[in-house]
Amino acid sequence: MARIPAAQRRQDFIRAAVEVIASHGIDGATTRRIAEQAEANLAMLHYCYDSKEDLFADVFEYVTGKYREVIEDSDPHTTLSETGQAILRGVMQCYVDSPSFTATTFELVNWARRQHGDRGIAVYDQALESLRKALQESADNSVAPPVIDEMAYVLATLADGFGVNWLTYGDASVAREQMDVNCAVLDAWLSSRTAAVPAKPTRRKRAAGV
Structure with missing residues (x-):
């Protein structure tokens, strides 16, 4: 399977975060839920973003x-x-x-x-x-x-x-x-x-x- 570039993965996580925040609010928008929404593993999310704050900034x-x-x-x-x-x-x-x-x-x-x-x-x-x-x-x-x-x-x-x-x-x-x-x-x-x-x-x- 071709490796997905980190820049594209960030876009996936941003779009996933939008959906999770809409459904669960800010407090319920855990990194695990966002990773699941993006159909990615949690390690990849942490590879792309040092913290949830950094993701929210994007x-x-x-x-x-x-x-x-x-x-x-x-x-x-x-x-x-x-x-x-x-x-x-x-x-x-x-x-x-x-x-x-x-x-x-x-x-x-x-x-x-x-x-x-x-x-x-x-x-x-x-x-x-x-x-x-x-x-x-x-x-x-x-x-x-x-x-x-x-x-x-x-x-x-x-x-x-x-x-x-x-x-x-x-x-x-x-x-x-x-x-x-x-x-x-x-x-x-x-x-x-x-x-x-x-x-x-x-x-x-x-x-x-x-």
Whole structure:
């Protein structure tokens, strides 16, 4: 039998950890369970990772990477509204596609806050910063920076609320209807918010001799 490279084995263990954390929580995600889920022996897991903390660090990176993929896949050349909706739909679809990913994401953030203080906040901050950047690239000069910050918060709140609802009920048909509702809420908020904010004045060049 061909030997599986260590890098591939790490990916197997990361995906297995996502499933085990979703099913058993952080405390129940033992290395033995993760190895069994990955269909590998425990010695191989310890060969790839010095500790469970090291494995969880890679699971963190996997989770944040999924969010980055969704954000980066949005087209920065469309309108601000279209970009926001594409990102929101992308995150919600990611949740629907993998309930295990959804459950593990929330478990990891809570665990990081309990065990590592600001680390859970740092993960969330990184996602928000990537989100702000994508939104800013789609915004024209008339959209003030505070509106971009607020939109990132609204979008994240809608996505998080959707994730909790999806974990609670697990009804895919209802979830898809709620995706449409959330996108409509985001669009209505943005329309109202941008209408309430005066356009940023453009600076006119002074005529010679004036």
